[in-house]
Amino acid sequence: MTEMGAARRDRRVTIKDVAALAGVSPSAVTMALHDRPGVSAATKERILKAARDLGWRPNLAAAALSGHAVHTVGLAIARPARLLGLEPFYMEFVSGIESVLGKRGCSLLLRVIEADEEIEVHREWWQGGRVNGSILVDLKVDDPRIPALAEIGLPAVVVGHPSLAGPFTSVWTDDAAGIREAVRYLAALGHRCVGRVSGLAELGHSVIRTAAFEEVVGELGIEGRTVAADFSAVQGSRAVRRLLLEPGRPTAIIFDNDLMAVAALNVVDEFGLSVPEDLSILAWDDSLLCQLTRPALSAMSHDIYAFGVEVTNALFDVMNGVEHESHATQPPSLVPRRSTAPPRT
16 A cells, blocks of 8 residues: 555545645645635646546635634434434433533534435545544445544544444444243243244344344244334335234244334234233333323333443544454343233233
């Protein structure tokens, strides 16, 4: 790798980098990039090409604050905006982030994007000086964001298991432990066929939960079936219908979020069944939704607000050059309510 390539990998591309590649002075670069007189057309074109090749972007924050430190954290979420507004997890998670940023006089730069846009969005934010660092969510196995964003030196914290995080610090919940506790609880109630409606199958935490689910049902000698959805009420409902239409349908279903679990109540009613007499339902996250439904939903509960706080504090350590070990937060814990009971005999 060239010296210039190493510079680009380890830090933001600067006007000095552009000047070195174009073979001109930094002042000439400034004039060309701001379309000011003083450089020839040929020189300007050479400078602009160098800037494009290096991926340089204007440091908007530095220009606005005249060299003072920027205090903005980036969060890009690749989910449909309408679904995101209904998803309790992200509302509570962002609240936890904002509680830390508010005390530090900092801001959150949040963007809802398409999945294939995220690398470019974070690159633009970082190299343009719009953020000090970013929180990376919804990691996939071998996620292309990890090598791409590590290459440009972006300070970031991954919300996910260390196996997904590459060189980045990670903060995660123990999804495997939560799934094992949920299945063992239902098996102890007497359920011998347990269904599961997962989130997007390609997400790293879905992969981890699915593997743990298959492992624990095998250990217990019971039947387990997983159907993937996308965390939405619509796809969650379709997944429940699929499970209920199968021969030897499950007598209990675990859901990967609260929204799909709540939607399942209507599906059960469509089939002329009742909860928990004909089907036990166990949600994940334990938002207020679980307590407002009738019957109230049993859930694997964890403090999402506190999770957002932990992630943000870890990111500030990373941004300030303080060593911060990757760590798991408090694992999800079972909160039994009226939606789970022994199966009908």
